[in-house]
Amino acid sequence: MSDGGDSLQYHRSVGTSSPALEFALIVRREPHPSNDNQAALKSITVQSPLIRKALEAVFDGYEGLETRLRQLTFEAPFHSFYYRWHRFESLRNLESDESTKAHLTLLYNIISQEILPYIHTMQDFTKNRVISFTHLWTIFAPGTEVYTKIKGHDCAVRLKSSSYGANMSGEYFSLECMYIDCDGSNFGYVDASVEINSFAGVKRLSDLEAIPIHLHPNIEELVERLHIRGDKFEQLNGFHHMSYSGFYTARSSRQVRNRHIASGRIIVDPHTFGIYSMSGPSLAVLENDRATTYSSKSLFKSGDSVIRSATEEEFRMYEEALQKCQELRDNNSNPTPRVLSCKQRLLCAPSVRGYCLTAKIWAEFDVEKVSRITWSTDVFARLVLPRGTKEIIRAFVQEQLSHDDGFDDIVSGKVAEEMCQPLYAMSAGELGETAAEVEEQLEMVLELTAKWNAILLLDECDMFLEARTTADIRRNRLISIFLRKLEYYRGVMFLTSNRIDDFDPAFESRIHLTIHYPALDTAKIVSN
Structure with a gap:
């Protein structure tokens, strides 16, 4: 399809020959892996400035994609279009310029043949609360919150990207995520990786190592618990003398071991931990919370996610749980200053770093087991001295x-x-x-x-x-x-x-x- 004049011409499929710059789209196909009589779509290169300009709004904020490139290429299976499909559809339908709409419609007609089957399959899977290994990517959109376990603790993390890989043990689906930690002064993001090993057939969502958080079967209870823990985590940043009862993880540069203490005293001090034990986390700067509050225009909230459309009721319950936590915070009669938002507190680490005064060792302590000290102020009066x-x-x-x-x-x-x-x-x-x-x-x-x-x-x-x-x-x-x-x-x-x-x-x-x-x-x- 060329963009000269007002007439609408056809796009041309090409193989490995040099792309002709007069075409708006260059569509590359290759032999289908399972059907010799059919060619599989391999990539689409967008050369039309009209399409590139329109796609800026579609992929605004989408990490790893720059729509202003002169030759913008999308590779099969076109994950970026899948995650922003509703936004792309809306933009095409609402476009008032006839030339731009014609170009967008041509792109839509080509790529919809690839995207719509994935959407229909994902809808069927989520309706029945199952998923196949090859379709895992269809439920994990970049920027969404994911439920998983970190060091045995229930956690919420934010997904940055996902990919399939393989090692000596077999194939796996990798989720590159981030959660919030602190260094004694500041809060920031640290990276975390979650892997889902290959499995045959379908698997229940609840049995996966990670799922989109709004698909958790007990979402209201989970959000409340993570928010309470995150609120405590935020308060523990800095230096605090606290009480602790339970298992903790003793860490040094040479070894890691689990130990237990019953009603002992600890010092929560991430900064000093980083000096005397192990270096602290490298924190990435927190965003301006535009995409993390329950009322934000985030990927899900803007309604352009096919995953949200397929699980609307579950996501509504997730947002209501966030809203409830925010209201409880707002109604606190004696609130203390806070840096983190409601959703950011969900993303906080499950442990804090410090020093066990009983064992005299640097360690990581479960946030939920840290408590205020009940001082025995009468013991000095009972001291047998003049x-x-x-x-x-x-x-x-x-x-x-x-x-x-x-x-x-x-x-x-x-x-x-x-x-x-x-x-x-x-x-x-x-x-x-x-x-x-x-x-x-x-x-x-x-x-x-x-x-x-x-x-x-x-x-x-x-x-x-x-x-x-x-x-x-x-x-x-x-x-x-x-x-x-x-x-x-x-x-x-x-x-x-x-x-x-x-x-x-x-x-x-x-x-x-x-x-x-x-x-x-x-x-x-x-x-x-």
Whole structure:
């Protein structure tokens, strides 16, 4: 078809010869793989400026496609047209310019023979809640939300692209997705891949490794749960001292292992996790939320998706669930500032990174198992010490902590509860044996406790406190390291020792408060 004059000519199918620039469309065909008497459509090259201009509106925002190219080529099976088919139909029907409409109609007549059979098959599959492996691509449109599991957790992710592939295990359908994570300061997208292995015949949608989220059988309950989790995830960005009960994933550069803790204390701190454990995620910038809110003119919302048309009722329930979450948020009488939208909170990661104070290890914690601490503020009152001594301890610690700048758990733990501060408890033996190990570990512990404004308990530290002698050079080096680090420590540290009479004189100027803990009186213990 040429675009010269007002007359409508026919398009011409060509093989491998050089394309003639006077034609509006170049249609390439090849032998059909299963029918020798029929040629299969291989590609369509759009040369008509009228069609290219019209297609700008059809494929607005479609990633990986540029309609302003002089020779715009679409390859079979024409996924881009399939995903934007309703928009293309509407644009052709509403076009007022006769020449443009004639060009669009010619393109429509050619490509509809390829697209409509896919649409009809997809409609039949979704109506019966099944899908075949070769038709998986027909239900996954780029930009839509997808339900899947990440590390065993129910998750919503946004689909970027999909493709078929193969490896030693066989064929698979790959979904390249993204979800929202944080680095302690900012939120952004990180990538995630989901694979659906090849299967024979058809498979129920509910049995797939991933499905469009609006096709989830319990969509209202899922949206509510993911929104609550995402809301908590957003609040946990930054530094937080929290309680945790359940399994968590301990991570380091060398190994990953699952561990369990019952009612322990943790520090949620993605930024510091990235410094001392593993580098944090590389975050892609969040969009302006034009395509993520429930009221947006997104791919589905604009009504141009054949998938939405085939599952209109399911998508309506999905939008209503989003609307309900938004209304609950808007009606909150005491809302805190938020960065993420309702739909973005659905896309948040299921875990947060931080530090387990009980096991003293960097880890990832399930968001749903993180909770606020219930402080036992009466334990300090039950501490068996003279009243004046307890008041001195309280006043001293309050003063030190205000600058922000086992005694075993009998004292230090109760002080931490009284002050509602983190407690970092460890024995001197955990610092290592060599001078290099002690210096490295002690430096990290002091930096962390100062950063978190935590109370540090260094139990059984006689080896650091005893007076130096000329006979033990190794211990002298350890004491020198400890003294040097202690000199510049900005936090509160409790040291416990049973040999106070053997203290090195150098410690006297560095210890602000020395308390003798007497033998416990049985009657007082029982009364408390």
